[in-house]
Amino acid sequence: MLQKIIFLFLLTTMVLSAQSKMDPGFTMLEEGNFQEAEEFFEAYLKTDPENKTARLCYGRAVGLSGEPEKATALFANLLLDYPEDFEIQINYNESFLWAKEYKRAKPLYIDLVNKNPDQFGAVLGLANTLSNLKEYKNALQWVEKALLIQPNNLSAKTSRKYIKLGYANQFVNDQLYQKAEELLQEIFIDFPEDKDALLNLANLYLITKKVDKAKATYKQLAVTPKDSINSLNGIALAAHIDENDKEALKISSSAIAKVLHINDEELKERTYDRYVQALIWNRKFISAKKRIDSLENTMPNRNWIYALKATLGLYTGNSKYSVENYNKILTNDSTSFDGNLGKANALFAEDRILPAYHMANQTLTYYKNQKDAKGFIEKLNLMHTPTIEEHAAYTFDNGKNVAYFTNTTVEVPFSTKFRTTLSYFYRTTENTVTNNQAKSHVVLAGLHYKLLPKTLLKTIIGFNNSRFMSDSYTQPVIDIKLMLRPLKLQNLNLGYQREVQNFNADLIEREIVQHHYGLNYNLGTNINLGWYTQLMHTQQSDTNTRNLLFTSLYYTVLQKPALKMGINYQYITFKDQLPTIYFSPEKYRAIELFGDIRGTFSDKTTYMASAATGIQRVESDPNTTIFRAETSIQHQFSKRFSLNIYGKYSNIASATAAGFEFTEIGFKAKWLFLSKPLFFKSLKLQN
Template identity: 70%
Template sequence: MKYKCNFNLILFFVLNVISVVAQNSMESGFQLLEKGQFDDAELFFETYLKSDPDNMTAKICYGRAIGLSGEPKKAMALFATLLESFPNDFEIQINYNESFLWDQQYSKAKPLYAGLVANYPNNFGAVLGYANTLSNLKEYKAALKWVNKALEIQPGDESATISKKYIKLGYANQFVNQQLYDQGKQLLKEIFIDYPEDKDALLNLANVYLITKEVDLAKATYLRYATSPKDSIIALNGLALAEHIGENDKEALHIAREAISKVSKFKENELAERTYDRYVQALIWNRKFKTAKRKIDSLNKTNPNRDWVLSLKATLGLYTANTKMSINSYDALLIQDSTSFDGNLGKANALFAADHIDDAYKAAFKTLGIYENQKDAVGFIDKLNTMYTPSIEEHAAFTFDNGNNIAFYTNTRVDVSFSTKFRTTVSYLYRSTENTITLNKAKSHVFLTGLEYKLFPKTNVKTVLGFNNSRFMTGTYTQPVLNLKLQMQPFKLQNLNLGYLREVQNFNADLIEREIVLNHYSLDYNLGTNLNLGWYTQITHTLQSDANTRNLLFTSLYYNLLRKPLLKTGINFQYIAFKDQ
């Protein structure tokens, strides 16, 4: 009996020595896993298992190395095989679950982790794995609950604290996409409790301030971010955008130039690209189109067909009314990245500018299909919907002149669109006029119905038919009213309208009584430029039923001083002539 006891002690000692030796012999493999050298770790444990094929620790480590080196399905199969032999082994179960995360099969991982935490509610690895799974599924509320539980099990654990940070970043972004900005900002600020002045949180917080147009808070946040030379450039890029949103484009360009002067000190392509991107944007915002084009051409030579350069080219096209160039650039961008937000919504805007409304709708809805509830895409669609929503307008006015004439009129108009190409209008105008000296009075009732049809993009034809019923002190009459108009944009930055209008003079009671019918033949032409200069001309030839004729010429050479608010200055010339004065 004494001998047996000693034998058991010796056997126990030998087994422990073997176990320690085995663990020590695998230590270098463990370190390879810890350092993220998964290919080397895979080779190490594959070799080790040839000499010790039944070592469970080595098998699990080999599976982890395989999965983390880019072959998650192979790791999944290995752990599944081990589970068949050891169905209740926790280490195999948790690694099997994690292999689904490596393969991004989060929906399949969720019930596996749910079962694991039900059986092991206080196991840190299981609870944290479940939190990360929920986070990857964007179930941030539940993920936050479980990561907090993990931190209760192991307070202060670094991996759990990092997971909590990224869960809050994702949760905040979810709130922002739902336009719940206060909740998003609150979550981002909570990150500073664990990570004071965290860079990711600061950038996201500044972005929310930009979305909500809290420009001063955005600028203050970027200044907090600028704690190193490199971070200062990132902050300057953000500050330039903040100034643009705050409608201070000159300062935006000044800041962008400062960032350009500093970025050359760093050999980081991504930082340089973002900085040059912002600089060219600032040039475009300031309408320095020639300089922007030269810079885009230069960037395209060194960065051919890069998405950000294509986006700049497309933006320049929008600002200069070169919609064809803009659409082509966005198409090229989307070939490279079909999910690009700038590409999809940018193309929607370009199609709208080109008057391809149906295609603009499709591009906007495609954007929403990728970026659910995205504010700008929703706003764009709302803008289009407003254009084609039935509407009613009411105008009323009281006028008087130095000829002792007073008048009151009201005009009611209803617009109904049946499609993006076809619109109908119905209107009623009532005008009552009186001369306070002669006491001569008259009233006009004008009923009109109209059709507007888009022949093709940027070419519309309008037809309005109706009648004018006028009543005065000694009689009444009814005359037909007709308005025909062809509206075109023959070339970019040019507008041409050709029209014919038949109406009845109704300025005052005396003129209404005379039943003067006016037949106007008109041409309106506007030539815009990208230099803030423009030229507008109106020519009208009028034949009157009283045998008189009127010729009108109005022309204006103007310059846009401000765009917000719109302020123009110019030189005007007007010529009016009647056959019978």
């Protein structure tokens, strides 16, 4: 915009000087044919080498055709001949803007404005320079001064528009959304229905999840066939943010049908991009992959296609594939936002936490205060900040056993690979019929060490001190687990646990030590089916042994809220049957149908509810109906404190050591007692 203003100054001078022989060159400059203008004025100067106007025009043509440093030198030579010439000075200053050397241009414009405070071009040039330096507050003040000199100047109003767009974006990055919206709305005073302002306003509404306003703003943009397709692309994204992915796909499909009749390759690419995203959001992974492959065949080495492939990888559990594609984006453009933050997310999915930290930080070096990048780092911080958790509950069953327990756990991560835990568990139980009472004190210390990405070793050791009536004993407690993710969408846990039965007073008195050897395996799929299996062999100090099989086949009906339904089967055998002491049938079988739903009431309040019903059979006894249910509500009072209240009921015989109906009511409170991880400073993040 400043180029046009400076050119108008020149043109006025040229007309007044009646430089008719240079008219073709003036026209070339005015129409933006800078290379031709350079050749024209270079030839002209051979016939009139000292012509000031020709030298000035030649310098502009050189600078605007891609050689700003050469133009600066040409203007500097002119200033030697005409030291105080305003036109030469302002062109000299502008040459630094062409070279994007805004810091060097700033003091030159300040000096020029001090000497020529009423020169419109100088004042507007300073405003544009400050805008390029992202000093929007000062830039806005100077553009207003320019408009005082020429109140209705379109160039100045246009500059003010772009300054406000930049200033609004700065407010968005600082999460000052109301101020950003006010600035964007002001643009409509000069430019009603301005497309740039509407697009930025729609984006602001998406960020703040004001979906209805975003959709309405996109509809305002739909004034031409091309604009209507852009609007549909935006509305599809708004539908996704509103968690209505089916609607997003429907809208995006409509945009695809329309864009086929438009001769605009860039618009077609954006529309296909949104359409494939919508396929992925709707978990139509096969269709998405076919479309991506087709697009890549016709448009190889395109960043937006690599981004689609990476997104597909994250949705299908193939995070390694995602990292590879984000690397391809960064090879093409090291500053790409999608490439940098996308790779951070993919590295997190790969369980490579330190590289994920640094990629998110690298994103912030290119995009200062960017909300998503800062939020990602905060998420990692919350996962690795020392915590203290309190779990307390009251339980009772129809065998007249009541119990209270509390469990306090402190967890301290020393790095992304290593953390320690210390917990104290206290339980008091009583049978109101026999009046037997017992208390248990369990102290545990744990070490968690990540051997490799997706490979975690958990080791817990401690002791259980149990007291009943006038007697007591102390037993060691051990819990060792190796937690693996061997292949995508698969989890495998191998473990050994040594514990003492402490469900009720009678069992505590008998000092029954259990040695559990277990395997847990979960297989996920990309077709919403999952399969979970638990195998456990238990050896007890009373010489009894138990074998347990639990398997569950489940289907994800909905993603938001997360609704799963499925069928469970359980099989248990004991070597010895001791029914008067604890539940120990020779053969126990149960089959049940279950449902589990998890969702949100608000941004800070979540809920879960699950229920299952079926039949169970103990040895050769008749089948009996079983039912279990659990529900909880959790509220996040702050980023560092949450409270969960829950209740559960079960009449499944295998759910308790005694085989009775069982109810539990309790709460869990979690507090992050430090603001950041202990190792955060050692990361040496610069942002």
